[in-house]
Amino acid sequence: MAAPADVVVRRGRDGDADAMLALEAVFPSDRMSRRSIRRFLRAPTARVLVAENAAGAVLGNLIGLRRAGSRAMRTYSVVVAPEARGLGIGQRLVEALQAIAADEACARVTLEVRADNRAARALYARLGYRETASLPGYYEDGADGLRLSRDLAATGGGKASSGASAASTRASA
Ligand SMILES: CC(C)(COP(=O)(O)OP(=O)(O)OC[C@H]1O[C@@H](n2cnc3c(N)ncnc32)[C@H](O)[C@@H]1OP(=O)(O)O)[C@@H](O)C(=O)NCCC(=O)NCCS
Numbered sequence: 001m002a003a004p005a006d007v008v009v010r011r012g013r014d015g016d017a018d019a020m021l022a023l024e025a026v027f028p029s030d031r032m033s034r035r036s037i038r039r040f041l042r043a044p045t046a047r048v049l050v051a052e053n054a055a056g057a058v059l060g061n062l063i064g065l066r067r068a069g070s071r072a073m074r075t076y077s078v079v080v081a082p083e084a085r086g087l088g089i090g091q092r093l094v095e096a097l098q099a100i101a102a103d104e105a106c107a108r109v110t111l112e113v114r115a116d117n118r119a120a121r122a123l124y125a126r127l128g129y130r131e132t133a134s135l136p137g138y139y140e141d142g143a144d145g146l147r148l149s150r151d152l153a154a155t156g157g158g159k160a161s162s163g164a165s166a167a168s169t170r171a172s173a
Contacts (some may be wrong), residue, residue: 004053009096012041012048012061015035019058020050023079029140032077033105040076047073051080051089059084062093068107073101078120090123094126098127101139102152108154124148 010049017037024031040046040063045062060080066073075097082088101109113120114136129148138145
C-alpha cells in the first residue's frame with residue numbers, strides 16, 4: 001500500500017527529539033532516552049530520518065548507523081506510530097535509508113529484528129532482505145533475533161523506488 005501523499009520523509013533535526021521520544025513509548029523495553037536521541041541527531045555516524053505529515057506531526061522515524069569507512073549501513077531503529085501503521089510509512093523510511101546508503105556507495109543495509117516481529121519481517125521480506133544469521137537469545141528479554149541484509153549493488157540501490165532524495169530527505173523490537 002502506498003504511503004499517504006502528504007507524508008514526507010526528511011532528515012531528522014534537533015527539534016524532532018520530543019516527537020521521537022514520544023514514539024519510543026511503543027517499545028516495551030530498551031527505550032531510547034531523550035539524551036540518546038539528541039546524540040543520534042548530531043552524530044556524524046547516524047542517519048536520522050523522520051516521516052512527517054502535512055500538519056507537521058512526526059508519524060515515524062528511522063535511525064541508520066554507519067561507521068566511518070564501512071560499506072554497510074545498519075538500521076538501528078525504525079518505528080511508526082501505531083495509528084499510522086499499515087500505510088507504507090515504514091517502507092518509505094526503509095527505502096529512504098537505502099537511497100542514502102546507495103548514494104554513500106554502501107554495499108548493503110543490515111539490521112537485527114526479533115524473530116517474533118511478524119510486521120517488521122513481512123516488511124523486510126517484501127523489500128528483498130535476506131536472513132544472514134540467527135541470533136539466539138539476542139534480546140534483553142531472551143527473545144531470539146535474526147540478522148537481515150539487503151545487497152544494494154545487486155539491485156542498483158534503493159534510489160528508484162524511494163521517492164525521497166538523500167538530500168531532502170534500533171532494532172529493539
Ligand atoms: C515495523 C513497523 C515499523 C512497520 O511500519 P508500517 O508503517 O506499518 O510499515 P508498512 O505499512 O510499510 O508495512 C507493514 C507491513 O507489515 C504488515 N503487518 C502489519 N501488522 C502485522 C502483523 N501484526 N502481522 C503480520 N504482518 C503485519 C503489513 O501488512 C505490511 O505488510 P504488507 O504490506 O506486505 O501486507 C511498525 O509496525 C512498527 O513501528 N512496529 C513497532 C516497532 C518495530 O517493531 N520496529 C521494527 C524493528 S526491526
